[in-house]
Amino acid sequence: MPRVSQDQLAARRHEILAAARGCFARYGYEGATVRRLEEATGLSRGAIFHHFRDKDSLFLAVAEDDAAAMVETVARNGLVQVMRDLLDRAGGSNDTAGWLGTQLEVSRRLRTDPEFAQRWTERAAAVAAATRDRLQRQRDAQVLRDDVPVDVLTQFLELAYDGLVLHLATGRPAGELGRVLDVVEEAVRRP
Secondary structure, three states, rough: OOOOHHHHHHHHHHHHHHHHHHHHHHHHHHHOOOHHHHHHHOHHHHHHHHHHOOHHHHHHHHHHHHHHHHHHHHHOOOOHHHHHHHHOOOOOOHHHHHHHHHHHHHHHHHHHHHHHHHHHHHHHHHHHHHHHHHHHHHHOOOOOOOOOHHHHHEEEEEHHHHHHHHHHOOOOOOOHHHHHHHHHHHHHEEO
């Protein structure tokens, strides 16, 4: 039997995550049955669950993958850049639709599944920490306004992000949201 390299395993895992993201976004967690996951990935149940313990682990991996990408962008360029990137990709691409669907499903499960909420706390804390760290660096560089605590500015940006996700995920048009993000960014900068 030929050996599979780590690169091949990682590539297969990435393919499963991408297909599962679309499946979860389209059908929700409950509706993304194992059969639908098999159809979406083009793989058997055994092949999928060779990489992930169960459907819950697969969903959490999709959400964690999205959160990790978000933390990287926040650390480099801030939460407003995450919002701008999301808006730029919101032209109807499957990747963006899947990402938005995953975000909404995470929100729903946080309200309805205490075990998931407990597991997710660490991921949410990483995004908030990256946002606070970025804002603190901006304050230290005297770019950020200094009349509002960093924690309050962090919450302000998180609310703007949540509102943008909801707006786009419900299919409402982007319209002038680029200009709205300009206002959000100006609100946290030093005058």
